[in-house]
Each structure stands twice: as structure tokens, then as C-alpha cells.
Amino acid sequence: xxGVWVLLGAVVLAVVVAAVxxxxxxxxxxxxxxxxxxxxDGDGSQLEVLTPAEIGGELGARLxxxxxxxxxxxxxxxxxxxxxxxxxxxxxxEHVEVDAESNLELVRRLNILRTPTVLVVDPAxxxxxRASGLPRREQIEAVLxxxxx
Amino acid sequence: xxTLSPSTSTSTPAGVSAQxxxxxxxxxxxxxxxxxxxxxxxxxxxxxxALVLTAAQAVVFAIGAFLxxxxxxxxxxxxxxxxxxxxxxxxxxxxxxxxxAQAVGLAFATVALVGLALDLPVLALVALALALVxxxxxxxxxxxxxxxxxxxxxxxxxxxx
Numbered sequence: 116x117x118g119v120w121v122l123l124g125a126v127v128l129a130v131v132v133a134a135v136x137x138x139x140x141x142x143x144x145x146x147x148x149x150x151x152x153x154x155x156d157g158d159g160s161q162l163e164v165l166t167p168a169e170i171g172g173e174l175g176a177r178l179x180x181x182x183x184x185x186x187x188x189x190x191x192x193x194x195x196x197x198x199x200x201x202x203x204x205x206x207x208x209e210h211v212e213v214d215a216e217s218n219l220e221l222v223r224r225l226n227i228l229r230t231p232t233v234l235v236v237d238p239a240x241x242x243x244x245r246a247s248g249l250p251r252r253e254q255i256e257a258v259l260x261x262x263x264x
Numbered sequence: 265x266x267t268l269s270p271s272t273s274t275s276t277p278a279g280v281s282a283q284x285x286x287x288x289x290x291x292x293x294x295x296x297x298x299x300x301x302x303x304x305x306x307x308x309x310x311x312x313x314a315l316v317l318t319a320a321q322a323v324v325f326a327i328g329a330f331l332x333x334x335x336x337x338x339x340x341x342x343x344x345x346x347x348x349x350x351x352x353x354x355x356x357x358x359x360x361x362x363x364x365a366q367a368v369g370l371a372f373a374t375v376a377l378v379g380l381a382l383d384l385p386v387l388a389l390v391a392l393a394l395a396l397v398x399x400x401x402x403x404x405x406x407x408x409x410x411x412x413x414x415x416x417x418x419x420x421x422x423x424x425x
Contacts, residue, residue, distance in 0.1 A: 117389065118305040125304070125393040129400040136407060187364040187414040189286075189357050215415055219422050222415070230415050 140248030143235065143258055163225055163242040165234070169218075172211030174238055175202075178262050179209040180255075181234040183227050185216050190249035194231040201255050208259065283356035284333055286406065291346060292328075292338035293402035296321065296369070300396040303376070307385050307392070315380045318392065322373035328366030333359055336366070365402070365410030369395055 146162065167173055170181050180198050184191035198210040215222050215230050225234070228247070235244035235258055244258065303317035328336035334343065372395035379388030398409040 116308070117385075118308050121389045121393050122301055122304050122396070125396045126400065128393075129397045129404070132397065132409075133401055133405045133407065136405075185415050185418075187361040187411045189361045189408060189411065192358065216418055219419060222419060228416060228419075229412055 136248065141246050141250030141254045143233075143244045143246040143250070143254060145244050146242050165236055165240045165242060167240075169221060170211050170213050170236075173209060174236060174240055175209035176207035176238055178207070178238075178259070179211060179236040181236050182210065182212045183215045183218075183222065183225075183230055183232045183234075184212055185214070185230040188230040191231045194233065194249050197250065197252060197255065198233070201252070201259070205259065282332060282334070282359040284339075284359045284362065285342075285347060285353045286355065286357045287350065287353065288339055288342040288347065289333065289357065289362050290403055290406060291342045292333065292336065293399050295338045295341075296324070296399040297396060297403050299324075300392055300399055304389065304392045304396060307380070307388055311380060311385075314388065315377070318373055318376050318380060318388075322370060322377060325366050325370035325373055329363060329370050333362045333366060361408055361411040361414075364414060365398070365408050368410035368413060369398065372398075 165174075165181065172179075172181075180202065182191070182194055182198060184195070195210075195212060202208045202210045213221070215227065225232075225242070230247075231249065232245060232247040233250060234242050237243050246254065299317055299321045303314045303321065306313040306317065324336050324338060328339070333339050372391050376388045376391035376395070379385065379391060401407040401409055
């Protein structure tokens with residue numbers, strides 16, 4: 116009988132994980148003192164700043180999407196396609212992809228747990244928001260709308 | 265008809281950024297779920313059956329992990345029997361993430377086998393249940409739990425600066 120209960124438990128757990136993932140994927144959270152303490156990021160009171168050298172790409176005049184990817188990651192490719200498509204038509208918005216595996220120090224510093232993780236970086240290199248998982252197009256558009264389209 | 269026939273896709277050398285039909289991955293995950301569920305249900309009443317099913321699934325995982333998912337029995341069955349009846353895939357996926365996930369599946373199946381062999385049914389049940397959760401997520405929503413774990417494993421494994 117125990118097998119039946121364990122089987123039911125596994126099915127319930129799978130449903131819960133799928134629901135949580137669906138709710139969290141691509142949701143942009145604002146970085147900052149209050150956001151970090153709410154998320155329990157430990158010290159968290161410091162804003163993270165990235166330099167072009169660290170991410171291996173130029174920062175956009177208005178906004179940069181910094182995407183952390185790894186080789187064993189299927190949604191990373193879809194994220195790359197989506198972000199590439201969004202920035203192509205916009206002035207001053209850049210998309211930079213960082214290989215998480217070869218930048219593990221940066222990954223630890225920014226507390227990146229999943230790929231893809233997309234950071235929203237302002238022209239000064241300050242990380243102002245982040246989302247993990249494949250974002251939806253309207254979530255990207257909402258971030259762009261917050262800096263004036 | 266499909267642009268990639270099973271014979272041409274399986275002749276692609278493994279590791280050279282091979283591409284797979286995502287529907288084949290979901291199909292294989294569904295079969296994996298069935299086998300793992302059957303193994304889970306037979307741990308208490310018939311441990312020998314659970315041992316045979318888990319061992320068979322471990323072999324499938326091993327073939328997928330070491331030779332590539334297209335070479336696993338489920339992948340071959342999909343390529344020969346299912347895909348010829350479907351429309352051509354609208355998109356293909358990188359074969360490396362699911363191949364890594366097969367290795368994670370093999371690890372869980374191995375733990376389950378140890379549990380069954382050493383008469384530790386709780387260990388076997390937990391390992392089978394976790395593997396089943398991963399397989400169900402893959403089959404139902406295309407979410408690759410093994411792939412998600414990759415960066416976490418790398419973060420822990422690599423020495424901190």
C-alpha cells in the first residue's frame with residue numbers, strides 16, 4: 116500500500132513544482148534594499164554594479180538585459196531569441212549573454228541559481244531588476260515601458 | 265513527411281550539438297514515468313519485479329546519458345513508430361540538456377537499485393519517487409529538472425575564489 120501513497124505524493128509534488136515554476140518564471144523582481152531583504156538575500160543592502168568588462172559586452176544607453184546561460188539549458192535559447200528580437204527594434208537597449216559556467220565567481224556574487232537568469236541593468240551598470248526562467252514577451256515589454264518604452 | 269528521417273538524425277555524431285525533436289523527449293519522459301510508477305508500486309508487494317523494472321530503466325538512462333537520447337530505446341521507438349505518423353517538428357532542441365538529465369536519472373535509478381538490493385525499501389521508494397517527479401514534470405510541462413540542477417551542481421563543485 117505504501118507504494119500507492121508514495122506514487123500519489125510524487126504526482127502531487129510534480130503538480131506543485133509545475134505550478135510554482137509557472138508562477139515564478141520570467142517574473143521581474145526589482146532589486147534594491149527592500150527587495151533584497153524581502154527575498155532573504157542575506158546582507159542585501161548593497162546594489163550590485165556590473166562593468167562592461169565583467170559581462171563582456173557594452174551597456175545600453177537606456178537599459179541592458181544581461182542573460183546568464185549554461186549549456187544544459189533548453190529555455191536559454193528561447194530567451195536569447197526573444198530578447199534579441201526585442202532589442203533589435205529599440206534604441207539604447209542592449210542584450211548581453213554571459214556563460215554562467217565560465218563566470219562562476221560572478222554567478223555566486225549575484226546569487227544566480229538558475230539559467231536563464233535575466234538581469235536588468237541601467238546605463239551605470241546597476242542591477243535594477245532580475246527574472247529567472249523563460250520570460251514572456253509582455254514581461255519584457257513591461258520592463259521596457261518602465262524606462263519609457 | 266519529416267525533413268529529418270530517423271536514420272539521418274541517428275547518424276549524427278553524438279556531442280556535435282546534435283538536435284532532437286522535443287516531442288520525442290516528452291514521449292520518452294512519459295514512458296519513463298510509467299516504468300518508474302510501476303516499479304514504485306511493486307517495491308512492497310513484489311521486490312523482484314521492482315528490481316527488474318528499475319534495472320531496465322537504469323539501462324535506458326545509461327544509454328541516453330552515454331550515447332545520446334536518440335539512441336535510447338524510447339527515443340528509437342519514437343523515431344521509428346511515432347514520428348512517422350506526426351507532422352514535421354516545428355522546432356528542434358539541443359540534445360545536450362536532456363542527455364545530462366538522463367545522467368541525473370541514472371544516478372537516482374542507481375540509488376533505487378542499491379536500496380532494493382540491500383533491502384532498504386524506504387531508500388528505494390524515495391529515489392524512485394524523486395526520479396518520477398522529474399520524469400512527470402518533463403512529460404507534462406517539458407520542464408527539465410536535471411538541467412536546472414546543473415548550474416547549482418557546478419556552483420557547489422567549483423572551488424570558491
